[in-house]
Amino acid sequence: MPPAPPDPGPTGGIFYAGSPIDRAAQDRTAPDRIARYLTDGDTLLVPCWRGLHLIVQESDNAARIELPRLRTVRSALGLLDPAHWTFLGYLEQRPLFALDLGHLELPDALFPEARGTFRELRPLAGLLPPGDAAILAQARGMVHWRARSRFCGVCGAPNRPDQAGHRQVCTADSTHVHFPRTDPVVIMLVRRGEHVLLARGTRFGPESRMFSALAGFVEPGETPEEAVAREVWEEVGIRVDAIRYHSAQPWPFPGALMLGFIAFAQDETLRLDPEEIAEARWLRRDEVRNPEGFTLPAPTTIARRMIEDWLEEA
Incomplete structure (x- = not known):
């Protein structure tokens, strides 16, 4: 069981802050544990597709994000290439991964049990619970950075993901290491x-x-x-x-x-x-x-x- 996350303190009602995720940075360097999570049917996913997210609009005034479990994803095995996922941490003690589906044309078919559809965040953000918005803020930031750091900024060689998606390492020179940017x-x-x-x-x-x-x-x-x-x-x-x-x-x-x-x-x-x-x-x-x-x-x-x-x- 992962340790309880530290209390971030008050967020003052700031939207996209106050994430419920324990980022568990110490587990990013535990490849065996990460590999085990990627075979666990209860692992949770944050699907991201070209800036859109799996969102359920429950009414005119309420929406929520949908976090499918790994076991419910059709053809999940092909998506578990390290190029497509990033370990975000633990949500209610369950491992949570951002899943970048930008290379696919029609991702909806991967989630036959989903109630949500891929929607833009900005128009619906005010309808989401604050915790849901904070989860998407982290997932969006990591997916965006990963998509734009596929090549080494020093020599131009392809990068490979490391530390569960939180580092990009140059395949030509391992001293060229790139970290998420804010x-x-x-x-x-x-x-x-x-x-x-x-x-x-x-x-x-x-x-x-x-x-x-x-x-x-x-x-x-x-x-x-x-x-x-x-x-x-x-x-x-x-x-x-x-x-x-x-x-x-x-x-x-x-x-x-x-x-x-x-x-x-x-x-x-x-x-x-x-x-x-x-x-x-x-x-x-x-x-x-x-x-x-x-x-x-x-x-x-x-x-x-x-x-x-x-x-x-x-």
Whole structure:
């Protein structure tokens, strides 16, 4: 029986966090144990197919992920090539593997007993229990990284999976070892007095009316706080200070870690970067509670959590 997972502590209601999985990193280097799990009919699978997942929509307001057992998968033997699976850990003391089916054209036939169908996560995320969303965040991140690290980034030779899918080792030079990648992104709620700054990004297209917090990637040689100050200056021409951490969120689209911060503006004069920001507004709490002409980010986002926390301060 695997040991009980450590308590991750409070997640503050952050969606995609609070995973129920014991990642059991110590078992990734136990090949005999992993091999035994891949012959155990009770082993659980997270099927992933070209960005879609096996999801059961139980009603207009509820959905859940389906985790078929290995014994229920038709022609499972051919799928157990190490190129297709990654050990995620234990769920309720049962081994759990992500199964990448991207090489198949019609994966539905593999799951004759399944109630779910392969669906996109983002439109249904808000209907899922938080634990289900966190499971898919881990599975999506690993499948995405594995699919994009099939070749060595140093010499171009094929990689082989190692440590139950958590390392990629170059077949030409075993000293070339590659590990899963997560991209750090800062997202910041800029405040001044009783106002908050929300903006509409150009990447969402002219039809979008969603106003959200500013965000950007952390660059090499930069702390998250430095990235906050730089991104705010570059995108809206505002200098900020008193930068403080709020919370973090795994963001599986495809594999980022959102680092949430609060920052305070030194002035209110906006100078927008037209390549990044289509529109930005200083808004009062009543304007955010009752938005007119714009929408707020989805409840599953850390941006929405930071906005809601700001609203609750009053």
